[in-house]
Amino acid sequence: MRAARPAPRVLGRPVPLGEVAWLTVAWLLLWGDLTVGNVLGGLLAAAVIVWALPLPVLDSGARIHPVAALVFLVRFAGDLVLSSFRVAFWALRLGTSPPVEVVRVRLRTSSEVMTVLVTVALSALPGSLVLEARFEDRELVLHVLGIRGDVPATVQADVTRLESAIVAAFGTPEDREELR
Structure with a gap:
């Protein structure tokens, strides 16, 4: 080497x-x-x-794990399509208001870098928006659109799946171990 x-x-x-x-x-x-x-x-x-104007050398610790990154990208693309259809469905239903909720979800990772990546990914999905991120509490407050049923449990499960995929794709060994 x-x-x-x-x-x-x-x-x-x-x-x-x-x-x-x-x-x-x-x-x-x-x-x-x-x-x-x-x-x-x-x-x-x-x-x-x-x-x-030299910049300080910063190492966020984030690494790319190619196979896990590909899995994340495929899942995220599927989430984008599903979310887009969900928003389009509610947009085309004239006279009917979509279900809208503000949900508090708990993250498992303590890494600020991973939390930021999760926040960006969630905000990129149509029908969801991160209203608040509390790093010290490992918590996100989300505005979600068009989800029926047990919304907090559904949203928590979706965020946990997304968080796991992001940490597997970009996390340090410590981040990955923390989720196990």
Whole structure:
């Protein structure tokens, strides 16, 4: 296993090439024209930015587990389709109001990164919205639309399944162990 190569240094400061590359791509997208001048200008601007304004190195601990990530994406796509049909069904029923509830659900993970991923995934689903996230209590308050029956139990089961898939796909070994 090879050690990672250190970033090149300019006037004693490191210039991370990965950040320079991403900023250059953003520069080119903003200009909308792929020319030698734009590429060189983007490289120069990006190098100056990352050198003059260095970002701290942060490791969220999140990792991608490819098989679990694929399983999560397939399940999430299914949830998107089901939620879209549910919202469309209620939107097309003229004169009938859909059942709407605010539900408090408990998360099993204590990781803020995993909680944020769960929150983003839930907010992306049509018919659900995270109103409040309480990290210290491991709790989310959700607004849900179009679910009948025992709504709190149904929503809790759905959130637990989604949380398990997200932690399996992106969690650290500690996060994954916490859910076992």
